[in-house]
Amino acid sequence: MKQLVFGTLPSRSTDQATVTMGDASESSQHELKGQLLELSQLVEPAEVLHAYAEDYISNTQTWSTAKDKKPRLVLRPTTIESLCRVIKYLHDTGLDYKVRSQGFGSASATDVLISLSAFDDFEFYKEEEYVILGAGGNWRGYYDRMEAAALDWSIVPARTPSIGIGGSTLCSGFSWLSSQYGCVSDPANLLDAHVITTDGRAFWAAEVDPDLMWALRGTETGFAIVTHFKFRARPFPENGKLWAGPILIPRTKVAEVAKGIMSMAEKDKQGEMSDRVAMFLYVMRKELLAFIGATQDMLVVHAYDARGEAAGREEFRWALEMEGAVDQTRGDMTMGEVGRLQEHIGELRGTAEAYWAPICLTGEDEISEDIIKKSFGWWTSMLDEPSSIANYGYLLYELFSCKDNLTGRHSSAWPRPVGYKHMLLLGAGCAPNETKEISDAAKRSIMRGPEAILGKTMKEVDIVPNCIEDYHDVERIYGSHFEKLRQVKTRVDPGDRLRGWIKPSRHESG
Incomplete structure (x- = not known):
């Protein structure tokens, strides 16, 4: 497949980000503030979303208000390199963080929320019959771009335009085409996923780690950060309108x-x-x-x-x-x-x-x-x-x-x-x-x-x-696959830094 071209490596920012300390205890506030400041300096100033930013709410608002943890720092990386630096830094801290790619979920965190909304790419390869989509876009963007590119072609897309591509796909995903082709994340429809693991490595999962790719199909989150998907494209609809x-x-x-x-x-x-x-x-x-x-x-x-x-x-x-x-x-x-x-x-x-x-x-x-x-x-x-x-x-x-x-x-x-x-x-x-x-x-x-x-x-x-x-x-949901999922989780995220419903072996599930 064609090599996906990612952005250039940005320079390290020295500007200080404004962070909210919330209810952190007095003894830990100094260390926490220092970690958040170091983290904000790993990215460009424009990649830090302040509460007064125009797109702050769209990048932080949860579907259910009960799940909004009011994160102290919100980051919106714009390149793979920037995102890798952030994830690698977070790996060795105790900071609570969550990666948000929308869907119908409500990703939030007490310390750091990472929005993937800058990863909204669309690339259609008609001869090869596939589409690459950024995990941070929403399905409205896909529908608009696909219509402009080829009215008579389609992937198996989620039904709701306003939800995110990443979250909905990782939750299995359901489409008006699912009665013909199955879930959005089924292997017949989702061919590959570009991931970043908790130690900051970036790669296409199907090529490098097939078990990880398998684990991404229907588990919502918790194994790796997905930045891009590769979907099979088909001529559709077959009979016109x-x-x-x-x-x-x-x-x-x-x-x-x-x-x-x-x-x-x-x-x-x-x-x-x-x-x-x-x-x-x-x-x-x-x-x-x-x-x-x-x-x-x-x-x-x-x-x-x-x-x-x-x-x-x-x-x-x-x-x-x-x-x-x-x-x-x-x-x-x-x-x-x-x-x-x-x-x-x-x-x-x-x-x-x-x-x-x-x-x-x-x-x-x-x-x-x-x-x-x-x-x-x-x-x-x-x-x-x-x-x-x-x-x-x-x-x-x-x-x-x-x-x-x-x-x-x-x-x-x-x-x-x-x-x-x-x-x-x-x-x-x-x-x-x-x-x-x-x-x-x-x-x-x-x-x-x-x-x-x-x-x-x-x-x-x-x-x-x-x-x-x-x-x-959760164990009932995944049935006979539950133990294998725990094994994959233990290997790729042993500290449960990405959280999720599947826990590594030494953690209690739930």
Whole structure:
């Protein structure tokens, strides 16, 4: 492959950076301040983000306000060399640090936050059929650049434009193309990753350390810092324009919607449904639908069919013909336009203290009319909470939206359950800066969700690794791969300097 050209080595800065000492004890403040000052002098002045900088918030804000640790120093390296110096220095200190490449996570640290937002490269090699993307960019940037480069080509990109490429890819990643090609990080889609290890070495992982490359596929973070990805590119869409968009249906029709979904599930069970079809199902409050004159909450069937409009309208006829349905689909969409339908999700960043449970639905008993109705009952129950919890309940079905790993389930670190095609994403939360009592109540709401809907405890369900929380069973998530992941972690990050959910052997997991 073509050698990726990185920036030139910057000179060492002598300017002092302003740092916040926070709650550091008086005895340790001097040493801490000295370390932060030394660290800031390893980079150019422009690579230190002060609180008054124009892009400070976009580089530090967490999705969930509860996870913002208010870092004392924020760095935004602009070259590989600069980033290597920073990581190598941090390796031998006790400073708490975290590397941020967005995704839906909330990377933060008490001492040093490293933003990768300067690594937003895009390189398309049509003849070789691959794309190189910087881990610090977001998917909106990819969609815009890919459309400009080649409208009829695509990688397997994440669905949401406002989330980061790095975080979402390392969490396995899900795409509108996942029903055909699997997760974003599967070997059939992600070919390589350029990494920096905790001792400051930089290399392409697939070429130098295949076990490390394997460990990066679906573990969120904690093994190495990824600066760039190499993705397989394919001609897409095969049949011209895509058909996609929301079909709004009165919330009172939940039973009829459940029947329609199960009719599709039966076709899928019989092998009669195309793998070019996928859908979301969620609720929109009537307050957000004033533009269509809505007087009640609406169910949203967010439909997608890569075969085109005629096939899509036939597949989703049950929804389109439902009484009170509002059709907002289009049959002339590019892949970028399909992605941008979800652009508004980025507005939720930093607006709530949020907790999640992304649940794999695989067996026939876990996707049924009864389960769908129970899930909306759980969501409705939160509307009666006597606090801000009532405003932050969230429920999303991602249906027919994945398939088994094309290269075998053991070729990725996350050995997703065989037959995994559907996800039920439960969310609960409260307003920022609520009392601990209300925050704990929000967390209890999400903990009760699996049992209320599936009859299983949180420890008994299979969790997708894109929203792991401390109440999830990490060993269960990675199953037979857990011990090998611990071995890789022990070798590449024995001091757990990058943190993450997988701990080296001498650390307690969790």
